[in-house]
Amino acid sequence: MAAIPRRAALAALSAALAAPRPVRAQAWPTRPVRLLVPYAPGGGTDIFVRALSEGLAQALGQTVLVENRPGANGSIGSEAVARAAPDGYLLLVDTGSHVMNSYVMPNLPYQPLRDFSPVALLSRYPLLLTASGSAPFRDVRELVAAAKAAPRTIGFGTSDAAISYAGNLFTRLAGIEMVEVPYRGAAPILNDLVAGHLPTGWNSTVAAAQHLAAGRIRALGVTTTARTSLLPDVPTLQEAGVAGYDFAGWYAMAGPAGLPPVVAERMHAAVVQTLRNPQVRERLAGIGADLGVLAPGELASFLREDDARWAQASRDGLITRAQ
Structure with a gap:
């Protein structure tokens, strides 16, 4: 058998050392x-x-x-x-x-x-339709009535595509026109809700929990077909009159x-x-x-x-x- 040239052997060894090695479960993370x-x-x-x-x-x-x-x-x-x-x-x-x-x-x-x-x-997790504590509507029925009386005068804050879908699905099923206000995250939405700069917003229960507990904002409805144990007194949007609403x-x-x-x-x-x-x-x-x-x-x-x-x-x- 012919001997492998030294240069070729070194190249093969170098390639083998440079090749990615399989990650073993016990070796990760280091x-x-x-x-x-x-x-x-x-x-x-x-x-x-x-x-x-x-x-x-x-x-x-x-x-x-x-x-x-x-x-x-x-x-x-x-x-x-x-x-x-x-x-x-x-x-x-x-x-x-x-x-x-x-x-x-x-x-x-x-x-x-x-x-x-x-x-x-x-x-x-369920999403929440939330309202500023200074907003004039205290439940979904009052919000829908206000939006029908003055189309495109009430804003709702959203922070990503899924939450945007939740808000726009609500306006479509409720038969109302509102103005979507996009934010870079849930925290800025909540800050503006607390400050009264934004009338309504869509949030996760995770993000809104501490503000709800402190009474700084109000929860009008949850997006799932069953109430959340975290907020048992908050109705689902279906219970609040928005037929067919279901999103998590x-x-x-x-x-x-x-x-x-x-x-x-x-x-x-x-x-x-x-x-x-x-x-x-x-x-x-x-x-x-x-x-x-x-x-x-x-x-x-x-x-x-x-x-x-x-x-x-x-x-x-x-x-x-x-x-």
Whole structure:
């Protein structure tokens, strides 16, 4: 057998050393893990992730950092994760807008299903129609009457595509015209509601909980067909007279495409372990989170179903592409 030339042998060895090595579950993580929230600090996603991060750090044996990168309906932060190395050290926690963005935003620089690896569905949650404490309407019936009496004079704040859908679905089903006021996150909406600069807004239960408890804003209705145990006295929008209204938000964790399955499974296991901690579970449930966790494969199916939902909503004219 002919000897391999020394130069060729060195080149082969160099290529072998440079090739990416499989990530083993027991080898990850060996340094801090960053969870990127693509919205402003103080919003529902941010509050949820920060409540979860301490328990994840204990489960993983590494520091878990939360990083906010808001803008463009969550797409700026999502793009950063899509372009990151698929090594498990930068993961995205996003809402239903993650999938919906491909139907409402032109020239999205990534494809939500293709360019991400599902890790875990973290929670579902109802959204809330909230009102400023200084607003003249105290329930949905009074809001609808005021909007019919003076079309396009009442604003409603939204912070992402899914929450925008919730608000616009309400106006369509209620047969009224209101003015959507887009914000960069839930916290600015709540600040303007508290200050009386904005009459109504759509928020997650997670984001709004502390302001509701302090009496700074009012909850007019929840978006799901069942009331939330966090706010048992707040009617569903269907109960309040908006027939056919049913919508829920969700939080999910994903990594860049190509994330090793062992890393996704390890993080999913860490999420499950964290939520077994009674203190963490109580804290998250106390801000309105419905802690129904899905594993990576289950989340992949869930996201495909969500994508089909938004594709149909787009065909039906319930959501429109931004100009």
